[in-house]
Amino acid sequence: xxxxxxxxxxxxxxxxxxxxxxxxxxxxxxxxxxxxxxxxxxxxxxxxxxxxxxxxxxxxxxxxxxxxxxxxxxxxxxxxxxxxxxxxxxxxxxxxxxxxxxxxxxxxxxxxxxxxxxxxxxxxxxxxxxxxxxxxxxxxxxxxxxxxxxxxxxxxxxxxxxxxxxxxxxxxxxxxxxxxxxxxxxxxxxxxxxxxxxxxxxxxxxxxxxxxxxxxxxxxxxxxxxxxxxxxxxxxxxxxxxxxxxxxxxxxxxxxxxxxxxxxxxxxxxxxxxxxxxxxxxxxxxxxxxxxxxxxxxxxxxxxxxxxxxxxxxxxxxxxxxxxxxxxxxxxxxxxxxxxxxxxxxxxxxxxxxxxxxxxxxxxxxxxxxxxxxxxx
Ligand SMILES: *Cc1c(COP(=O)(O)O)cnc(C)c1O
Numbered sequence: 001x002x003x004x005x006x007x008x009x010x011x012x013x014x015x016x017x018x019x020x021x022x023x024x025x026x027x028x029x030x031x032x033x034x035x036x037x038x039x040x041x042x043x044x045x046x047x048x049x050x051x052x053x054x055x056x057x058x059x060x061x062x063x064x065x066x067x068x069x070x071x072x073x074x075x076x077x078x079x080x081x082x083x084x085x086x087x088x089x090x091x092x093x094x095x096x097x098x099x100x101x102x103x104x105x106x107x108x109x110x111x112x113x114x115x116x117x118x119x120x121x122x123x124x125x126x127x128x129x130x131x132x133x134x135x136x137x138x139x140x141x142x143x144x145x146x147x148x149x150x151x152x153x154x155x156x157x158x159x160x161x162x163x164x165x166x167x168x169x170x171x172x173x174x175x176x177x178x179x180x181x182x183x184x185x186x187x188x189x190x191x192x193x194x195x196x197x198x199x200x201x202x203x204x205x206x207x208x209x210x211x212x213x214x215x216x217x218x219x220x221x222x223x224x225x226x227x228x229x230x231x232x233x234x235x236x237x238x239x240x241x242x243x244x245x246x247x248x249x250x251x252x253x254x255x256x257x258x259x260x261x262x263x264x265x266x267x268x269x270x271x272x273x274x275x276x277x278x279x280x281x282x283x284x285x286x287x288x289x290x291x292x293x294x295x296x297x298x299x300x301x302x303x304x305x306x307x308x309x310x311x312x313x314x315x316x317x318x319x320x321x322x323x324x325x326x327x328x329x330x331x332x333x334x335x336x337x338x339x340x341x342x343x344x345x346x347x348x349x350x351x352x353x354x355x356x357x358x359x360x361x362x363x364x365x366x367x368x369x370x371x372x373x374x375x376x377x
Contacts, residue, residue, distance in 0.1 A: 008066060013180055014249045021063030021242055033059035035239045052227055056235035060242040061210070064200070067179030068192045068212035071219045073226060074238060078175065078195025079104050080231040081209030085171050085191050086112070087225050088218070089140055093118045096134045096141040096163075098125045100344035102148045102173065107342060126152035126285060131159045135166050143189075144173040146285070149301050149337050149353040150346075151176075151276040153285035157292055160187045175199070175328075180252055181295045185214050198328025199298075201241035202251050208233055208241045251330060251358055255298035258332075258364060259356040263300050265365060271310070271372040273350075274303040298356045299327055303348050304336075310375035311336040311350045317371040320363055327355030332364055 008020050023029045039050040047053040057074045064072040075081040086108055089095070097109055099122035112118040121134045125143055131154070135141075141163045145154035156172065163170050171191035172184035178199045184192040194200060196208035213219050226232060256279075263277035278289035279296030289296055304311035315323040321332045325340075338349045356364075 013067070016066045017063070017180075017245055017248045020066050021059040021061075021245075023059075033239070033242070035235050037235055051230060051232055054232075054235050054238070056238040056242075057233055060196075060208075060238045060245070063242060063245055064179070064194070064196075064210050064212060067183075067200075068174070068185060068194075068210075069179070069183045070185040070192065070212035070214045071216070072210050072212040073219070073222050074196070074233045075209040075211065075226065076231050076233045076237070077207045078193070078197055078209035081193050081195070081211045082108065082173070084222055084225045084229065084231075085142075085193065085211060087229065088221055089118065089169075091117055093140050094138045095120045096131070096138050096143075096168075097122060098142075098144050098147055098152075099123060100147060100150055100346040101125075101142075101144045102175075103340055103342040103344075105142070105144065105173065106344060124152070125154040125159075126288075128155045128158060131155075132162055135163055135168065138163075138166075138168055140169045140171070142171050142173070143184075144176075146176045146278060146289075146297060146299070148176060149299070149351060151278055151283075151285065151297075151299065151301055153278050153289045153293075155288055156182065156184060156189075157187045160184065160189050164188045176297050176299055177293060177295075178248070178252065179212075180249060181297060182293050185212060187292075190215055190218060195328075196241050198326070199252060200248060200328075201244035202248060202329055203240075203244050204326060204329035204331065206237045206240045206244070208237055252295070252298065254358040255356050256295050258358065258361050259298045259300055259354075260296065261361050262354065262356060262364065262368065266300075266302055266368070269369070269372060271305045271314070271375050272302045273305050276301040299353065300356065301337075301351050301353045304350045304352055304372070304375065306375050307350045308336070308338070311352050312339075313375050314371045315352060317374040318367050319371075320359065320367040321354075321371070327353070329355070330358050332357040332359060334368075 036055045061072040170189045175195040192212045277300035278285040324333045334354045
């Protein structure tokens with residue numbers, strides 16, 4: 001992309017999300033990279049065909065490159081980004097993964113196992129001893145941190161370093177944190193993946209995924225997976241996601257502030273048994289998160305007193321907060337995770353995940369408080 005790479009790299013991240021991924025500064029150049037609607041290109045250039053590349057993808061890729069500190073490829077969803085990485089694994093790989101990660105990922109892992117293409121060592125990724133004990137003989141580690149929806153935090157600097165030393169390929173699902181909060185590639189991971197659907201695009205109106213890597217050979221292999229797998233992003237969706245990314249740092253700052261305040265107030269709520277949020281000083285993951293993360297994110301989970309029925313009733317009783325899945329948008333959403341049959345057995349059935357948005361904190365609190373109180377009426 002246009003602007004000088006070294007100059008943009010020298011900026012603070014609040015400026016980078018605004019300045020990156022724009023066209024060259026030449027007279028009458030558009031400020032934004034246009035939505036490039038074409039299936040093919042005139043011969044003689046570097047792109048060649050619409051499945052191989054697109055300027056609208058490239059603009060967003062070059063912007064995420066700064067956030068994640070690695071060359072980036074876009075995919076049409078977070079799941080297609082994860083699948084592209086898993087496609088690189090040789091047959092009979094031994095995979096280390098969270099026993100309660102994102103449901104989509106759990107489905108991929110179970111499918112790899114049931115078709116005898118890989119073996120999976122399911123662990124608690126926040127238990128460093130358990131993680132390190134799983135490393136000998138393994139070939140790939142897939143680390144989600146913080147985990148969805150239990151908000152467990154892995155000791156990324158430690159476990160990535162040990163896994164790399166033992167020769168494993170390491171990938172991190174960075175969706176809950178984004179590159180603004182942590183940069184897994186700088187801890188030595190081979191891949192950092194984002195569901196761009198969530199915080200980066202930020203408005204619950206587009207699905208998109210990304211994979212970043214510092215390794216040129218892995219980058220080229222992933223590019224081939226995309227080229228020949230054929231799962232390519234749309235130019236319009238790429239443009240929308242980049243438009244959303246312009247406000248990522250503002251949105252995340254506000255949403256994190258709201259999440260922290262909600263976590264504190266919910267800790268004292270009579271209808272809540274437990275709050276999970278690494279920002280709370282009482283949270284078991286707080287110290288570790290504070291040691292290497294630049295924030296605690298905008299997602300928290302609560303165990304609702306009164307079990308499944310009470311949790312469902314609360315989710316159905318909110319008026320500002322929407323009862324829906326997904327996260328990372330400007331609007332606050334919540335849901336009882338076990339309404340999905342694919343949710344891990346290790347997640348409590350009364351756990352409600354709250355994806356905090358940027359609304360006024362008092363409006364949010366009033367709504368969540370009244371919804372929770374309906375459960376004991
Ligand atoms: C949503 C999500 C995904 C999947 O992304 P899609 O864009 O929905 O395909 C992967 N990992 C995590 C942690 C997520 O929250």
